[in-house]
Amino acid sequence: MPLVLLLLVTLPLTPALAAIAGQTRLSEGLSLVVGVASLGLGILLIHAVVRGPVQFGFLRADAVSVVFLLGTTFLYAAAAAYSIGYLKSEQDSAGFSRYARRFYLGLNLFAWSMMCAPLVNGLALLWIAVEITTVVSALLVALDNTDRAAEAAWKYVLLASAGLGIALLATIVMYYAGSTVLGSSYDLAFAPLLAAGAKLPHTAVQLAFMLAVVGFGTKVGLFPVHTWLPDAHSEAPTPVSAMLSGSLLAVSFYAVLRYYQVASTTLGSSFPRMVLLVFGVLSLLLAALYLLEQRDLKRLLAYSSVEHMGILAIGIGLGAPLAIAGVLLHVIAHAAAKGNAFFGAGVLMRKYGTKDTSTIRSGLDTLPWTAPLFLLAVLALSAMPPFGLFRSEFQIVAGGLAAAHNTVTVVLVVLVTVAFLGLSVATTRMLFVPGADPPTRGEPSAWMVAPMLAGLVVLIVLGIHPPTDFADLLARGVAELGGGR
Numbered sequence: 001m002p003l004v005l006l007l008l009v010t011l012p013l014t015p016a017l018a019a020i021a022g023q024t025r026l027s028e029g030l031s032l033v034v035g036v037a038s039l040g041l042g043i044l045l046i047h048a049v050v051r052g053p054v055q056f057g058f059l060r061a062d063a064v065s066v067v068f069l070l071g072t073t074f075l076y077a078a079a080a081a082y083s084i085g086y087l088k089s090e091q092d093s094a095g096f097s098r099y100a101r102r103f104y105l106g107l108n109l110f111a112w113s114m115m116c117a118p119l120v121n122g123l124a125l126l127w128i129a130v131e132i133t134t135v136v137s138a139l140l141v142a143l144d145n146t147d148r149a150a151e152a153a154w155k156y157v158l159l160a161s162a163g164l165g166i167a168l169l170a171t172i173v174m175y176y177a178g179s180t181v182l183g184s185s186y187d188l189a190f191a192p193l194l195a196a197g198a199k200l201p202h203t204a205v206q207l208a209f210m211l212a213v214v215g216f217g218t219k220v221g222l223f224p225v226h227t228w229l230p231d232a233h234s235e236a237p238t239p240v241s242a243m244l245s246g247s248l249l250a251v252s253f254y255a256v257l258r259y260y261q262v263a264s265t266t267l268g269s270s271f272p273r274m275v276l277l278v279f280g281v282l283s284l285l286l287a288a289l290y291l292l293e294q295r296d297l298k299r300l301l302a303y304s305s306v307e308h309m310g311i312l313a314i315g316i317g318l319g320a321p322l323a324i325a326g327v328l329l330h331v332i333a334h335a336a337a338k339g340n341a342f343f344g345a346g347v348l349m350r351k352y353g354t355k356d357t358s359t360i361r362s363g364l365d366t367l368p369w370t371a372p373l374f375l376l377a378v379l380a381l382s383a384m385p386p387f388g389l390f391r392s393e394f395q396i397v398a399g400g401l402a403a404a405h406n407t408v409t410v411v412l413v414v415l416v417t418v419a420f421l422g423l424s425v426a427t428t429r430m431l432f433v434p435g436a437d438p439p440t441r442g443e444p445s446a447w448m449v450a451p452m453l454a455g456l457v458v459l460i461v462l463g464i465h466p467p468t469d470f471a472d473l474l475a476r477g478v479a480e481l482g483g484g485r
Contacts, residue, residue: 001048002056004041008069009059009119011038012076012112019105024097027104028084034108035077038115042066042073050472053191060121060190063476067328068118068254071335072247074458076111078339078451079239083107085445086239086346099143103237106140110243117251123188126255127164127171130219133248134160141236141244152231159228163218170211170259177204177266190258197265205266212259213275219252221306222313223283233302234355238346241298245305245342246335253312253331257481260316264482273317277408280313281415288415291422297345297355300426301338304381307419308334314412315396316481323399324478326392333388333462337380340455343448344374348430350444357426361435369443371431373452378427380459382420388462 015030045066048054053062061069087103090096113136117129134157142153175188181196193200218225229249233241256276263272287307294300308330315327345355347370352360363371380387383394393416400409443449461467466474 001045001054001061002059004044004048005054005056005059005061005119008038008041009112009116011041012108012115016105016108016112019101019108022097022101024100024104027101027108028087031080031083031104031108032077035073035080035111038111039070039073039077042069045069046469046473050469050476055121058121058125059119061119062480063473064257064328064480065118065254066473067331067477068250069115071250071332072111072114072118074332074455075243075247075335075339076115078343078454079107079111079243082242082343082346082448082451083239085447085449086237086350088445088447089350102143103140106136106143107239107243110136110140110240114243114247114251118254121189123171123174123190123193123258125188126258127167130167130216130252130255131164133251134164134219137232137236137240137244137248140240141232143237143240144235146235148231149235152228152235156228156232159225160218163215163225165215166211166218167215167255170208170215173204173211174208174259174262177201177208180204190261193262194265197262200262200266202267205263206271209259209263209267209272210275213256213279216252216255216259217279220249220256220309220313221283222279222309223286223306226283226286226306229306230299230302233305234296234298238298238342238349241301241346242339242342245302246338249305249309250312250331250335253309257316261481269319269482273319275317276313277317280310280315280317281408281411283307283310283313284412284415284419285310288418288422291419292425294422294426295357297349297357297360297426297430298342299355300357300423301341301345304341304419304423305338307416308338308381311393311396311412311416314408315399318396318400318403318405318408320399320403321478322402323396324481325474326395326399328474328477329388329395329462329466330392333380333392333459336455336458336462337377337387337389340373340377340452340459341381343452343455344370344377347444347448348374351439357430360430361433362438363431365434366438366441367443368441369449370452373449373456375427375431376456376459377452378423382423383416386463387459388466389459391463391466
């Protein structure tokens with residue numbers, strides 16, 4: 001298993017190096033191969049971490065980190081496949097070679113940094129990995145070289161850097177808390193910090209947790225530090241938007257969870273759960289209201305991401321083992337569903353030449369494969385059966401009721417229903433309402449459809465009957481997060 005960890009943090013650099021060397025076709029093929037291989041390596045880790053953490057040098061994997069790794073590697077593979085078709089129509093344009101070289105360099109470095117984040121052992125290394133995701137993804141947001149893309153990238157850099165500055169302060173404060181027990185030479189590794197949790201100074205840990213929620217919460221997209229997210233998701237190339245929404249936000253939430261583990265051990269669970277409940281409910285409320293009035297297709301999906309990050313925060317805040325299991329399942333199901341939704345949105349935009357949902361009509365007649373798959377992705381995001389997000393949100397709601405958090409649970413159900421109305425109305429108009437002059441019927445590329453089919457399979461499997469090993473992984477993750485404590 002140490003070899004698996006080493007391969008996971010080195011393989012994505014191979015297509016990145018090919019892109020630097022100007023070998024665009026080679027980088028294209030290697031991106032797909034490495035993406036699929038990374039997903040396979042992530043699956044191999046499942047059986048190992050169920051028995052306990054796997055460690056090699058500064059790398060460490062446990063059940064919680066593997067859950068987030070699986071979401072990232074799946075989207076990496078899916079985005080690499082989608083990108084082949086996404087770039088194909090542009091290959092005859094001026095400057096394509098330069099654009100493609102930058103695209104594949106950024107895509108692979110972005111995936112690499114998001115895979116490193118859940119695999120590094122220590123809060124300081126985790127902060128560095130999340131910071132790298134910011135630098136690389138900001139350059140990808142600006143890749144299309146439009147005024148709006150440049151503005152979105154600058155806004156993202158400014159807000160994310162401010163947030164990560166706060167997160168760095170959280171790291172420093174947590175180091176101080178640990179040094180009072182472990183001595184000044186310890187390295188913020190997870191296991192010693194958790195083992196000493198009961199002895200850490202309460203005030204320092206409390207402050208570090210609040211700073212981490214606000215700081216890393218900026219990258220998660222939690223209210224009120226979410227304002228960069230709709231612009232960045234809207235202006236980035238579609239495969240990057242899918243990875244931003246389905247993976248980057250979750251990886252940033254993973255960082256919050258590491259601080260949550262320490263805070264729960266030191267302070268008890270009441271304070272950190274209350275903090276996450278407040279941020280989660282406010283984020284869900286904001287997203288539900290904005291979803292009712294969005295006319296930009298990618299911004300619509302971006303606010304849906306804010307909604308789902310709010311659901312994750314609420315699920316952890318409820319604290320019941322069933323709710324936490326739902327959160328971990330939600331991470332992977334959301335990655336598959338949001339990836340499919342952005343991939344479908346990319347095809348609709350390519351076909352109609354616009355992101356305006358009020359001008360996209362007759363989608364089902366125009367796109368025989370993409371339109372139904374996009375519809376199913378939206379239904380999945382709305383927690384409809386038989387998809388994985390139905391199972392995960394059902395578990396969160398059931399866990400909330402079991403823990404007697406009735407008011408918060410009712411608010412969660414009501415706001416998710418409002419969000420469903422916003423998504424469903426826009427989708428119904430785009431796909432079912434006839435248009436005056438629809439484009440020619442047909443798909444731009446099979447490469448843009450295939451990843452959506454794979455995502456649909458994942459959603460159905462997770463919704464109907466998750467594999468036994470995967471269920472064991474979730475159970476182990478719940479134990480690591482102190483479910484029910």
